[in-house]
Amino acid sequence: MNRTELIAEIRRKKSFLCVGLDPDMNKIPDCLQGEEDVIFAFNKAIIDATLDYAVAYKPNLAFYEAYGLKGMVSLQKTIDYLRRLNVFTIADAKRGDIGNTSLKYAQAYLDPAGDFNFDAITVAPYMGEDSVKPFLQVPDKWVVLLALTSNPGARDFQNLEITGGAADGTALEKHLYEQVLRTSASWGNADNMMYVVGATRAEFLSDVRRIVPNHFLLVPGVGAQGGSLEEVCRYGLNDDIGLLINASRSILYAGKDTDFAEAARAEAARMQQQMQTYVR
Amino acid sequence: MNRTELIAEIRRKKSFLCVGLDPDMNKIPDCLQGEEDVIFAFNKAIIDATLDYAVAYKPNLAFYEAYGLKGMVSLQKTIDYLRRLNVFTIADAKRGDIGNTSLKYAQAYLDPAGDFNFDAITVAPYMGEDSVKPFLQVPDKWVVLLALTSNPGARDFQNLEITGGAADGTALEKHLYEQVLRTSASWGNADNMMYVVGATRAEFLSDVRRIVPNHFLLVPGVGAQGGSLEEVCRYGLNDDIGLLINASRSILYAGKDTDFAEAARAEAARMQQQMQTYVR
Numbered sequence: 258m259n260r261t262e263l264i265a266e267i268r269r270k271k272s273f274l275c276v277g278l279d280p281d282m283n284k285i286p287d288c289l290q291g292e293e294d295v296i297f298a299f300n301k302a303i304i305d306a307t308l309d310y311a312v313a314y315k316p317n318l319a320f321y322e323a324y325g326l327k328g329m330v331s332l333q334k335t336i337d338y339l340r341r342l343n344v345f346t347i348a349d350a351k352r353g354d355i356g357n358t359s360l361k362y363a364q365a366y367l368d369p370a371g372d373f374n375f376d377a378i379t380v381a382p383y384m385g386e387d388s389v390k391p392f393l394q395v396p397d398k399w400v401v402l403l404a405l406t407s408n409p410g411a412r413d414f415q416n417l418e419i420t421g422g423a424a425d426g427t428a429l430e431k432h433l434y435e436q437v438l439r440t441s442a443s444w445g446n447a448d449n450m451m452y453v454v455g456a457t458r459a460e461f462l463s464d465v466r467r468i469v470p471n472h473f474l475l476v477p478g479v480g481a482q483g484g485s486l487e488e489v490c491r492y493g494l495n496d497d498i499g500l501l502i503n504a505s506r507s508i509l510y511a512g513k514d515t516d517f518a519e520a521a522r523a524e525a526a527r528m529q530q531q532m533q534t535y536v537r
Numbered sequence: 538m539n540r541t542e543l544i545a546e547i548r549r550k551k552s553f554l555c556v557g558l559d560p561d562m563n564k565i566p567d568c569l570q571g572e573e574d575v576i577f578a579f580n581k582a583i584i585d586a587t588l589d590y591a592v593a594y595k596p597n598l599a600f601y602e603a604y605g606l607k608g609m610v611s612l613q614k615t616i617d618y619l620r621r622l623n624v625f626t627i628a629d630a631k632r633g634d635i636g637n638t639s640l641k642y643a644q645a646y647l648d649p650a651g652d653f654n655f656d657a658i659t660v661a662p663y664m665g666e667d668s669v670k671p672f673l674q675v676p677d678k679w680v681v682l683l684a685l686t687s688n689p690g691a692r693d694f695q696n697l698e699i700t701g702g703a704a705d706g707t708a709l710e711k712h713l714y715e716q717v718l719r720t721s722a723s724w725g726n727a728d729n730m731m732y733v734v735g736a737t738r739a740e741f742l743s744d745v746r747r748i749v750p751n752h753f754l755l756v757p758g759v760g761a762q763g764g765s766l767e768e769v770c771r772y773g774l775n776d777d778i779g780l781l782i783n784a785s786r787s788i789l790y791a792g793k794d795t796d797f798a799e800a801a802r803a804e805a806a807r808m809q810q811q812m813q814t815y816v817r
Contacts, residue, residue, distance in 0.1 A: 319642045322642065322645035322646075323641040323642070323644040324645075325613070325645070325651055326609055326652055328645075329609050330606060333606060349634075351633060352631065353631060353661060354597075355687070355688040358559070358597055358600070361599035361602070361603040365599065365602035365603045365604075365605070373605065381663050382663060382694060383663045383695065384631075384661075384686050384690050384691065385689070385690020385692065385695070387689050387690040406635065406663075407635070408635040408665065408668065409667050410664050410669075411664065411665055412665065413665030413666055414663060414713065414717065414720070417716065418699060420699065421697070433694065433697065433699075433713065436694070437694065440694070
């Protein structure tokens, strides 16, 4: 799904909701525990229940890898199912390695002929340009690069103040996460890159928008992690909306029993209703 | 395998060689292409051929994920095979995410009851403390944290100069990679953490040793990437050796035909012979 198609879907559904598919066997309702593939059964029910209100789905790969080979089969079924729908798909993988290795990760999660044909993959920036570019070279696919995350540990390094000159001789931004935005923006463009910017620090979004006014931002942390949708929209919206707001636990585990899909749908609908006032 | 056992193996074999298992279907010799599981057949032959000269093996997960579910089966067979030998095993995964997600990655690659029971996993530091600690909480297992990598992109962010105070109020190191060492060293200890420090910039190893004198360093970049073993040993050795030198392509693809295992063994032996003078 390209940028034009994504924006069209956002306007049609009046929603920029991304549902994070983080299946946890300890939280999946008992009524599904007899299924042959519990994780896929859960995901399919959640997808079907929320499809009217969400434009994107983001399986978090750790929650599949944790169940070994069986979990990877559930992931494969999930992406196959999503590909049949008109939704944007993100492999939340946080990968990144030297060039020849990132090329293999790109092949793993972006190759149309592979088992896991996602539209986009989340990538960690620490290893720099040659760790990110192989993902950007896959036609019609996206990198979602970590910039400012929503967890407490984000302060340890992302918010460090930097000084001196960049490797290419240009002046530097104030904080590491801003420099990550500045440097990486030249590796791709707003048609093949997005950034992860956590909602738990919405005021930082105005600094982010100064550096990358046109890129889509994938925003975790609204919902279970306490961020405010209104704040995120105030600082983060651009003319093309430019936001995907992710919610995982608050939707997946809204209900704990046979009503889980209905409760997930209600929570997705609640978020979409908040969002629709911002979609013009 | 714990630190004492690892050091004992290093002294017994007079080697601190780690063989990177990066199987690439385009490079695996034709004579194996008829095997039912080509990747595992290749890995097994390489392991058998190099076992006298190597103390550690490091499958690079991208090279398995790139082949989808089939690749993950090959990875599972490979780690099962390695577990039967007295070697240190590293999942080169470069993972790292918010706490509850890193916990799932730890379960995926360090859990003795899981499909992929490695001794250690490589982790990316960008998301900070809560992204790393869940791995450290698995008993008797290791984190190998990225500090200074061997690729060109390492300059983009790892070498940025930083200023101001750290989140905990202490004074800062000069470069980001040094601050990653300084901050993260308090999250674990030399019995459950190692660091990735690339050999292509061996002179930086003296700065690394100033900050983490006792930790083991996993050093890529000797061999195919051009680093010098002698330089790495000059700056990086400590009283417990404290180094694992990784070689991947230079061993795996030393031969291109039916002699591939023999050629791999010869290359591993050549490296071990260089190393033995440093093992006391």
